[in-house]
Amino acid sequence: MEIRQISVIGAGQMGSGIAQVAAQAGFQVTLLDVSEAFVKRGMERIARQLERGVAKGKWTAAEKDAVLSRLQPTVQLEEAAKDADMVIEAVVEKMEVKTDLFRQLDQKCPTHTILASNTSSLPITEIAAATSRPERVIGMHFMNPVPVMKLVEIIRGLATQDEVYAIVKELAEAMGKVPVEVNDFPGFVSNRVLMPMINEAIYAVYEGVAEPEAVDQVMKLGMNHPMGPLTLADFIGLDTCLYIMETLYEGFGDSKYRPCPLLRKYVKAGWLGKKSGRGFYQYE
Ligand code: CAA
Numbered sequence: 001m002e003i004r005q006i007s008v009i010g011a012g013q014m015g016s017g018i019a020q021v022a023a024q025a026g027f028q029v030t031l032l033d034v035s036e037a038f039v040k041r042g043m044e045r046i047a048r049q050l051e052r053g054v055a056k057g058k059w060t061a062a063e064k065d066a067v068l069s070r071l072q073p074t075v076q077l078e079e080a081a082k083d084a085d086m087v088i089e090a091v092v093e094k095m096e097v098k099t100d101l102f103r104q105l106d107q108k109c110p111t112h113t114i115l116a117s118n119t120s121s122l123p124i125t126e127i128a129a130a131t132s133r134p135e136r137v138i139g140m141h142f143m144n145p146v147p148v149m150k151l152v153e154i155i156r157g158l159a160t161q162d163e164v165y166a167i168v169k170e171l172a173e174a175m176g177k178v179p180v181e182v183n184d185f186p187g188f189v190s191n192r193v194l195m196p197m198i199n200e201a202i203y204a205v206y207e208g209v210a211e212p213e214a215v216d217q218v219m220k221l222g223m224n225h226p227m228g229p230l231t232l233a234d235f236i237g238l239d240t241c242l243y244i245m246e247t248l249y250e251g252f253g254d255s256k257y258r259p260c261p262l263l264r265k266y267v268k269a270g271w272l273g274k275k276s277g278r279g280f281y282q283y284e
C-alpha cells in the first residue's frame with residue numbers, strides 16, 4: 001500500500017509541525033482543526049517556519065512555495081477523511097476526545113486508511129477499540145519541536161497488523177525521523193521517563209526548594225539538558241504535562257506518579273505555558 005494523502009487532525013503545535021514535515025517529505029497533506037481561526041494559526045506557523053528556512057538558506061523560496069501548495073487547510077472532517085491513506089491525530093490529550101474522533105474517522109475514512117495517534121501517553125489499544133478497524137490503528141509519537149527532533153516512538157495496539165507497523169515505520173523514515181518501537185503502556189518510554197522528572201521539578205518549586213530559574217539552571221548547567229525542566233514544561237504545555245501525569249497515575253495506580261498540586265493549580269488558572277503566554281515563566 002502506498003501513502004500519498006495524509007490528513008493531520010489538530011493544527012496546534014504538534015499537528016502543524018507534523019503537517020509541515022509531511023508536506024516537506026512530498027506528501028499531500030490536509031490539516032484540520034475545529035475552527036477556521038485555529039487552522040489559520042497552524043498554517044501561519046508553518047509558513048513562518050518555512051520562511052525562516054529560506055532566510056537561513058536551508059531551502060529556496062520556490063521549494064517553500066511547493067511545500068505550501070501541498071498543504072490543504074480544512075474544518076470539514078469529511079474532507080479530511082475522504083481521500084486519506086493515513087490520518088495522524090494530534091488533538092488534546094484526553095481519551096474521550098480521541099475516542100470520539102477515532103469513531104468518526106472510522107466511519108468517514110476509506111477502509112484502507114491507517115489511523116495513527118500522536119498521543120503522548122494514552123493507551124493505543126483503548127483508542128483502537130473505539131473503531132471497527134483496530135488492526136489499522138497505531139501510535140506515532142512525534143517529539144516537539146517536530147521539525148527538529150529526530151525521534152518517533154511507534155506503538156502497536158494489541159491488534160495492530162504487522163503490515164501497518166511496517167508502513168508507519170517507513171513513513172517515519174521518509175519524514176526524516178528515526179522510529180523506535182516501544183510497547184503499549186502508559187507514557188510509553190519517553191513520557192514515563194521525562195514527565196516524572198518534570199513533575200519532580202515542579203514539586204521542588206512547590207515545596208520551596210528553589211525558584212523556577214534555579215531549578216532550570218541546575219538541570220541545564222549541571223546535567224547539560226538543552227532546556228531546564230520548567231522551561232520544557234512551559235514549552236510542552238502544562239495542560240499536556242498534567243494529562244500525561246494523570247495517565248501515568250491512573251494507569252499504574254502508583255503514588256509516585258501523583259501530579260504536583262501546583263501543576264494542577266496552574267492548569268486550572270489557564271496558565272498553560274508558552275502557548276497561553278504564562279506558565280512558570282511569562283511570555284510576550
Ligand atoms: N520549531 C521549529 N524549529 C525550531 C523550533 C521550533 N519551535 N525551535 C528551534 N528550532 C530550530 C531552529 O530553527 C534551529 O535550526 P537550525 O539549527 O537548522 O538553524 C535549531 O532548532 C536550534 O534552535 P536555536 O539555536 O534557536 O535554539 P536551541 O539551540 O536552544 O534549540 C531546541 C532549541 C531544539 C528546542 C532545544 O532547546 C531543545 O532540544 N530543547 C528540548 C526539546 C525537547 O526535549 N523536546 C521533547 C519534548 S517532550 C515531547 O515532545 C514528548 C511529549 O509527548 C510531551
Ligand code: NAD
Nearest residue numbers: 010011012013014015033034090091092093119120144236
Ligand atoms: P495544542 O493545544 O497545541 O493543539 C491541540 C489542537 O487540537 C488545538 O488547536 C485544538 O483546537 C485541536 N483540537 C481539539 N479537539 C479537536 C477535535 N476534536 N478535532 C480537531 N481538532 C481538535 O496541543 P499539542 O501540544 O499540539 O498536543 C496535541 C497532541 O500531541 C496531544 O495528544 C499531546 O499529548 C501530543 N504531544 C504533545 C507534545 C508537546 O510537546 N506538546 C509532544 C508530543 C505529543
